[in-house]
């Protein structure tokens with residue numbers, strides 16, 4: 001018998017207030033050789049149901065921003081709020097998926113791995129078991145609930161990590177280059193799987209990548225960051241793209257345009273809209 005569908009977190013609500021608000025955030029690390037400023041004055045809003053992507057070259061502070069949203073580091077300046085509440089510490093409303101899927105404890109089955117953080121968070125065993133089976137089914141692993149992680153492919157481990165995160169019913173799913181270590185074909189199928197899940201469930205996601213193509217396929221909004229320290233270069237819409245459009249001329253033009261914005265002539269006219277006709281590029285309030 002199919003597990004009863006667990007109650008969902010407020011995923012499909014439409015409200016004008018952003019779910020996540022990042023305002024003028026400066027993040028820094030204290031190193032042996034002094035302060036390393038990772039981001040400076042970064043602002044963006046993530047609304048419910050957004051697939052919001054942070055895109056930029058290595059060192060632009062993407063992971064650091066995600067850690068700050070996760071509540072693992074506090075900003076030196078600026079503020080981060082989730083549903084109007086200041087983010088001051090980690091919480092089950094923000095679950096991070098990393099690319100290191102080998103962090104799945106190998107002595108636990110797939111189902112036990114998914115149950116583990118729920119049990120740690122106080123969810124009763126029966127409900128955790130039900131939710132684990134439900135979400136493993138959603139990511140296509142219903143037949144593997146009793147398998148051990150070492151018997152799974154990289155893509156399957158990624159699916160377990162996503163099921164484990166969604167089973168926690170977070171308000172926002174934080175994904176830090178989750179598919180970067182996968183081969184190209186598996187990466188593509190994971191992007192497809194994520195898209196299908198999002199269409200079915202409509203969760204909110206903040207996704208970090210340095211791949212322009214992945215950002216266009218996965219995201220509906222993309223924030224472009226420049227490095228050292230990370231500053232907002234532009235914010236754009238990308239809802240018109242999907243894996244199906246990945247080979248199109250419009251997709252290629254968008255890829256090139258983003259590449260130019262990130263690495264090339266940043267003063268090229270922004271009104272040359274992504275994909276031609278709609279106003280995909282916005283001047284961000286704190287673009288430099």
Ligand SMILES: Nc1ncnc2c1ncn2[C@@H]1O[C@H](COP(=O)(O)OP(=O)(O)OP(=O)(O)O)[C@@H](O)[C@H]1O
Pocket residue numbers: 029030031036037038056057058059060061062063064065210228
């Ligand atoms: N724990 C740390 N201690 C000191 N400096 C750090 C630490 N973590 C990151 N940094 C520095 O902060 C800056 C931003 O790093 P971050 O990892 O957030 O960038 P990123 O855009 O995610 O890069 P990548 O794509 O390579 O992961 C870099 O200059 C980096 O060297």
